[in-house]
Amino acid sequence: MEALKLKTVDDLLAASVERIELMNGELIKRPMARSEHALVQSGLSDETLPFKRKSSSGGWWIMTEISVRYTENHCPTHDLAGWRKERVPARPTGIMETLPDWVCEITSPGHERKDLFTNFMALQRYQVPFYWVISPEDRTLIAYQLVGEHYHVVFSVECATAEQVKAARIPPFEESGIDLGYVFFGNHE
Template identity: 70%
Template sequence: MEATKLKTVDDLLLASQQDERIELINGEIVKRPMARSEHAMAQAGLSGQFLPLWRKDGSGGWWIMSEISVRYSEHHCPTHDLAGWRKERFPHRPTGMMEIIPDWVCEITSPGHERKDTFTQLLRLQAYKVPYYWLISPEDKTLIAYELEREHYRVAFSVECHDVEVCSKLVIPPFAGHVLDFGYVFGE
């Protein structure tokens, strides 16, 4: 019986020349799901709300990027829906494939790929000590925000957005003082 050889970032770079939507998860090259409108609207809606943080310098400023590949190790290089780095920790505009652990990652679930976001990715980001992990489900109109406490994630915030009033003025860690409109994110 032959042992399975883990794929590397070099394998990912070679495979990505075929213009496929792929990423490297735990040593396996995985095809990313086809984009759909609910996912795209949630991603664009949330991205737009971070522009004031992106424009800020130093304390309170963030580099927020969508569809960004982060190289956590030779065998793990996912493409996050959204990821952010505090400007006080990383003052210069990032370029290329990121090799610096983000301060925040947000994944938007896709039908058929929920396990990757709700289990595999959560455990990997926890192991790599990403301070905040958000999980958004456009179909369910839910958000769960995890915060790293010691070695494990704990739920720092969760909401189900079926009431536009409730979801229009949310302040969610790690973005203290910044109001987010999840009614808008979910297309209400």
């Protein structure tokens, strides 16, 4: 029996298909983009805009659909990821090779295990300080913070209405409230 050969970043870059990522040495097909996913992703990107606009002190580089090379065999594409500008002062380019300070994944039906288990375990192992998981269908957000070597829940909510959580103070963005009504329902006020 032949040993399984782990795929590398070179294999990912050479792949002829789009919408794949490298997870634990395996090329994984990413789910088709859906409007629910895209609207939550763009809504959260809008809500983090004040942090993107700040200079190094308190500022962030926040990107959507960004590939991060953790190792030669692990290069997932995160729905959103952020780096503090005081740690990464120059505008990033290419595939990120610097550990993010925050990652947010938005679940897709049938792919929940990837975000709730596989990514959770990998990001905890690589010591990413903050990890959020959002479900557009359930309108839930769970925020984890690394404490020592393990993630702990620091915020969780299920939004039943747009008015329920207007200014959620969620680490690492607790200085400015995130309007989850806007993120989940698209309501503008």
